[in-house]
Amino acid sequence: MKRYMKRAYAEGTAGFTFYDETGLELYRLAGEDDKYRQNRQKLLMTDADGRPVAEIVHKQLMLHYCTIRCQSGFYVLLPNIKECFQFLIYGSTYRFAGDLAEGRFSLFDVDKSPVMTQKQCWTSYGDGFEIELYLPEQEVFSLSVAVCAALFLSTANESPAIIQ
Numbered sequence: 001m002k003r004y005m006k007r008a009y010a011e012g013t014a015g016f017t018f019y020d021e022t023g024l025e026l027y028r029l030a031g032e033d034d035k036y037r038q039n040r041q042k043l044l045m046t047d048a049d050g051r052p053v054a055e056i057v058h059k060q061l062m063l064h065y066c067t068i069r070c071q072s073g074f075y076v077l078l079p080n081i082k083e084c085f086q087f088l089i090y091g092s093t094y095r096f097a098g099d100l101a102e103g104r105f106s107l108f109d110v111d112k113s114p115v116m117t118q119k120q121c122w123t124s125y126g127d128g129f130e131i132e133l134y135l136p137e138q139e140v141f142s143l144s145v146a147v148c149a150a151l152f153l154s155t156a157n158e159s160p161a162i163i164q
Helices: 136-158
Strands: 002-007 015-019 025-033 040-047 052-060 064-070 073-081 085-090 095-099 104-108 114-123 126-133
Touching: 002 114, 002 136, 015 136, 025 136, 040 136, 052 136, 064 136, 073 136, 085 095, 085 136, 104 136, 114 136, 126 136
Parallel strands: none
Antiparallel strands: 002 015, 002 126, 015 025, 025 040, 040 052, 052 064, 064 073, 073 085, 095 104, 104 114, 114 126
């Protein structure tokens, strides 16, 4: 099944909206900067009924990294630069493949079956990302990883040294 992610800007905070193929809004993310801790941004993912389904925290200490808390567990995504820019995912058996800097990547399970693929695209909603999901039960986690990737892309656009 396909999902489309569009960046939403509201009062200077990060936000994202997810749509299905028919244009129905499925999830919304609203961000807020942590008042007590600089270099930390929290995003809350809610479903169409406004119920929270995931929490994503983007932290900037010695390096940028994200944490995801959703129904399937707690995960840490650390950037890793080898042949290309990608994530190491702690708390999951999923592996990251592709290049984050290009906005094209996939998640694979240990048996090499695909979990999710993402690519940049232009849709009727504007410039965004097309996400193909192969495991419906991992939809929230997969979409959360897509948000983390978009946060890293926007951070890299502000400071290109992050991915070099």
